[in-house]
Amino acid sequence: MASAVAAQVQSSPASAPQLQRGIVKMVLSGCAVIVRGQPRGGPPPERQINLSNVRAGALARRAVQGQPDTKDTPDEPWAFQAREFLRKKVIGKEVCFTVENKTPQGREYGMVYLGKDTSGENIAESLVTEGLATVRREGIRGNNPEQARLCDLEDQAKAAKKGLWSEGGGAHTIRDLKYTIENPRNFVDSLHQKPVNAIIEHVRDGCIVRALLLPDYYLVTVMLSGVKCPTFKREADGSETPEPFSAEAKFFTESRLLQRDVQIILESCPNQVILGTILHPNGNITELLLKEGFARCVDWSMAVYTQGAEKLRAAERSAKERKVRIWKDYVAPTANLDQKDRQFVAKVMQVMNADAIVVKLNSGEHKTIHLSSIRPPRLEGEEKNKDKDKRFRPLYDIPYMFEAREFLRKKLIGKKVNVTVDYIRAATSAMETGGVPAFPERTCATVTIGGINIAEALISKGLATVIRYRQDDDQRSSHYDELLAAEARAIKNGKGLHSKKEVPIHRVADISGETQKAKQFLPFLQRAGRSEAVVEYVFSGSRLKLYMPKETCLITFLLAGIECPRGSRNMPGGMQVAEPYSEEATFFTKELVLQRELWANYEEKPKEEVAQLTEEKERVAKYRAVYVTEITDGLHFYAQDVETGTKLESLMESMRGEIAAQPPVEGSFSPRRGDFCIAKFGDGEWYRARIEKVESPAKVHVYYIDYGNREILSSTRLAALPPAFSTRTLPPQATEYAFAFIQVPQDDDARTDAVDSVVRDIQNTQCLLNVEYSGIVCPHVTLQFADSKDDVGLGLVKEGLVMVDVRKEKHLQKMVTEYLNGQESAKSARLNIWRYGDFRDDDAVEFGYRR
Template identity: 55%
Template sequence: MAAQQTPQNFMRGVVKQVLSGDAVIIRGQPKGGPPPERQICLSNITAPKMARKANPNIENSVQTQDEPYAWEAREYLRKKLIGKDVKFTVEYTAPGSGRAYGCVYLPSAKDPNVMENVTESIVAEGLVEVRRGGIKPSDDQNQLNVLEDTAKASKKGKWAGGPSSNGIRDIKWSVDNPRNFVDGLHGKEQNAVIEHVRDGCTVRAFLVPSFHHVTVMLSGIKCPMFRRDGDAETEEPFAGEAKYFTESRLLQRDVKIILEGVSNQNYLGSVMHPKGNIAEFLLGEGLARCVDWSIATVTSGADKLRAAEKKAKEKKLRIWKDYKSNAVVLDIAEKTYTGKVVEVINADALVLKTAVGDYRKVTLSSIRPPRLSQAPKEGKEDGKEVEQPRQQNERRVRPLYDVPYMFEAREFLRKKLIGKKVNVSVDYIKPASDGYPEKTCVTVTIGGINLAEALVSKGLVTVIRYRQDDDQRSAHYDALLTAETRAIKNGKGVHSKKEYPIHRIADTSGEPQKAKQFLPFLQRAGRSSAIVEFVASGSRVRLFLPKETCLITFLLAGITCPKMARTGPGGPTESEPYSEEALQYTKELCLQREVEVEVESIDKAGNFIGWLFVEGVNLSVSLVEQGLSKMHFTAERSNYARVIQSAEEKTKEAKLKIWERFEEPKTTVVVEETTERKTNYKHIVVTEIGKELDFFAQLIDSGPQFEKFMEQLRAELAAAPPLPGSFTPKTGDLCVAKFVDGEWYRAKVEKVHNKDKITVFFVDYGNREVVSLAQLGAMPPGYHTQQPQAHHFYLACTMLPKDEEFRQDALDSFSHEVLNKQFLYNMEYRVGTTEYVSLINPDSKEDMGKALVSDGFLLAEQRREKRLQKMVNEYSAAQQSALKAHLNLWRYGDITDDDAREFGFQS
């Protein structure tokens, strides 16, 4: 169609909105205040009517459908005119309705004086009908008639003659399940046309080509709003400016929308203008603020939104004109530092040891640990649930175990952090208030993982919601909100609809009768796994035993630690020297770590007494080695007497800590009565060799009875063989295990690594093996009571050399000489419950200990017992003979030169 010259009497404006194929809204040139708007209906044409949604506020309002090609006609004008500068004329105004009819002219891009008549253009496309009639049609109307006839002849647009359903949209005005609809889009960008702007942050749009009609609230922001009070509408400051900002950039524009969430029946989403996210621009202009409740849903992340808001705040633009930040400038030397985690307090606080050795308590920023739920609701009153009163004798509340998910949160942090170095960044200082002390709130990371975010994502804590003007929050607050949104969606932890986990814990502390009930189980269990929950002093700790689900107070056996200050019936007492150092040493070594304990006995107060091992280290021995405790006389009866005594002698000699003022007492000669060495030889067969000159042996006298016992056991297992995988092994359990020879033997589970790696101890032979789950079975009834046949002994009056090479040679020789052979043994002396014996070859009558010393494999131990002096002298003479002959460990000379006193030699 040919262009025409500009008409003389015209007005100028920008097309704001296209209502249909024959009506537009033009925003005029502003002269102060909001720009005026005017609806112009194109003269002499009729466009197909657009579909309309039923209005619930109007009685008898019904939903209508598109007339054919109504959408195409509207889209033709929208793509041609929206946002364009146009010129228009008003030919007449209809009386009554006040509608203005006229023509709209689109200037040519090359020559502004050459104009395109929009009415003629749309008629030529066959998308509207020309109103024919009148007494004397004008030249303009005749031109429209010609253009319409040409379109009909060319079968363009609605004159194509296709089915009447062509060009009719299938509009989905509502969705039954908005959440499923959003999830089905998978966060992908959707093409859309904005149909209406309600306010600066709320729009209505059609998704194309599906034609879902959606109301979208911009994720993460809120603009000033229009409030309706009855029939009157009030406008918050800058609400109109925000609406105009959004409307002038989005209304009826082709945009991309990412639907990110649902709020009631409205959708949360990001609207992508060709230049970026419209929310960022609103924030940058001071026309919106970030809101925490929806910012977590923003697909592109909240960082850009926060940064845009921060700039507007700094410039004090519009809604921020009176802004004053409440963020406190941290006046601390170190805002970032590293530290080692020594304790996890509940689910949101840690105790750290810094590089300079001081301890700091920090709280994870912007998270709230689980809270104690309300009392159980039972019964109803007037249709409402009522809470039952707490009984007077109800047990005390232990938050760690009674608050839902508190224990899981603490365990998550404990397993990940205890003893590990972490990076700390201070976010803010929360001042003391309401009786609570000041808190240093920080972000803690390890291996690049934000621990607060990890807790939130697992649903173990929740995110604190702040006032809009509160800037005291985590530097990664938006990441926390995103993690919480994800946890809620997946029903994790506290957000789960399932019953929360219940921990039924038996607390024996201060209850001797209850403690006595657990004593037999703990004694029979051997080594039990435990978690150190609290350290009261160097030798007193509080343990949680997961397998037994009990809390106990545990005292370290075999030692005496300096006493802490305390208040008793006689008044307060001062702490003994080094009591605090002992406390800190025990804390750092084992607090909240997984340990193993051997319970031996119990005291009158219900405290358990025994041995505690941290990663294989005996804590009693370690405290003695550090000079922080002394050997107690009860240790002499234990298996650890020698090592504790040796450690104490070394610390005494070094005058370490509690021994710093120790003086050796003057020796007095005590004349002892000479006692004869007693002998009571018994026949044994050696079944297993240890690594400390120890061995396991079976008594030959009980051999026939044991063989009969094993035959019965295997016959019963053959009649009812264990089902593979039916036995669930636990540390300390007695069971049957299949050895490499394919036979079943009695065994004790020592450690469960996984289903295919379980360490067992064969109680009748003394050897250890790693087996799979299929090689284990439950012990048949009645076979637990038979005493283990493997007896544990050490070789008397001998010692292993310190050098690793010589030590291994000695063990190899010892094994070669005694393993699987019969001997006569005599118990020479005991250390605690450990028996030290001599071995005599029943045929040659040769003393095996003496023979190994004379061959230069072992060292003679200098025992002081009078009854052993003849034996000690013989062993010493055998050692001197090996030294002179330069046999084995003496091949390079006298290895005792540096330690002559230790071995009783004079240089």
């Protein structure tokens, strides 16, 4: 056939139709396709090509809404099968085509071939061969060999009773299309967020598609969860005005998903709008749109996104940093700050409020930091108008304000924290706030201590709420989604501000400014002896205001026996000038005692005990049962606490049950270093893991957090860790340890002998463990066999497999002596590393040890 076409082209070059190329964007029916060109700076041109001389059945059409004289029309027999045959064959692929005829109405008819030239598969012939299209014989010219071949192929299909020519008329091939769902919310809930096979039939804009759900043929509109793309605004006259990058976003989604086989996770249905995530073997379109700057994150729908909201934020952050597309003019909230001003470690000196602290920088400067995106407790509605005549004290009179302040004070005061500045809130004037007092400029940041986000902890206890922002407001916490999730948990559990119980009331007597009350209260305090108190305020170096929790009162307290310089103050005759060094004295006292608990847990020790404080304590042996799960080549080992073993077993059983009920979609997980996930081990079971390195999708380094072993896997054997089984539910169960009092051989052979011995003796067995001292990487411990109570490390020394690491701590000397005696025994017997007899330190280095 190809040679015949070539001959025809050569014999009559003037009349031969021109060969053109393109990409198939869409298959309209079994005999019509839309072909597009290559994009150059925007969506490419496109044209509809109808196959010459063949006809496939018409697909179903829905009645035009608002026109009562129209009605739904069903598929013609074999129409959908013809469309599907053609779709699977050509969608998204390069084809070449000729236009043989063009009607006055502009419809173009021609031949379409797979590939770059006419040697590829002739699409019309393939359809006719399968009995999925009929030949329009009235237009056939006898002298045209291609048209004659179509007639021959149709006759062969008839003889073979294929497709349209099969017995029965094809009624079974007509779909029962469902254009509406009676109760969309119940429909979505019934799927339990399981992936549903689907075909994307239409792309309205970058994040809204029309999908055909299989196998039941529901035609539904799906909006991508968590994102919003630029759209086409409909004007009053019916025209559409595109927002910047709306056409590009639509093409981005169309070129990847239109008429592709996908899986959709239907996640929610608020207000009759179905939200979902579309998964394609080549990736997650939601994350791709964000990464390429075609979409922005949307808070209201991100809450239902099941694939990990942090991935969407990271993708959006990447686009912002690269300033692509909709972010081309983006300026980061902290763009004007140096790196040292964006992230730093500081010491907490004061808790100003339930959302603000004062920290001391390394430079000695004090700086006020506001916790990003949270709102402290406040009075609402009628509460604001109560007790107007009463002296208002926010700390004690606003419900949960005192609890919030105390939570921060006990957690943070005097401790070092990590501060990451999220944004700088500009100062507001009284005019801008409608007469409300102005706010100065605020530095808003995420503050963590020991890996814990303080704002998240505060919200999870119901002691603060999350600020809601306009969608285009980028000045928010870098962990905003975690804050929203924490608030949802607090609401669900009825914590703090969300509790239905009576709010706590703090009746605090302030006698700090009333001389008569103070005199009446003094004898009571004197009889009490020593009392606990919190320093609420520092007036000067020697003058303090104390809160006494047991007595529920505020008092002024002066340090006996000293007097510090006074600061400036208003006097009847005018402002009194501060005395020299008054400010320095005040700062000195503030750093020592402000918001600290005075005399808390204080016990005066006898003099003889004080004299012994510098002496070394005795070694304490508190052995606990552990299960050794992994031995490393460096002679470290990983162990699980036997006490929590049942919790791990229960978690694994529940997790595997959920995975079996809702298997992960292969290839839907995009691994990133540091992410927690689940990984399929060699035994075919799923385990919790952490990603340590990503070389490529085929080489992902994972660490099994509950067992300590490591493995390199393909990303297809990884999936997202279900939130119910995260490390918050149960911390990683494998802990790394090193043997105390021994040196690990540097020589490969010697080290291998020692490791083999340990693997043989203790791997996958229960032992007893005691922490002896800390190390740079992990704790150093002694390990005993559960039955004999023999020391495993000492056994290695006695067998001559390792040398002793001599420790200098006094309380460890008894153990060190025992180990050295064991080493002498191995030397005498010339075991393993000592087989050449007693040797000097220089020789020890040669045999793989370092002193």
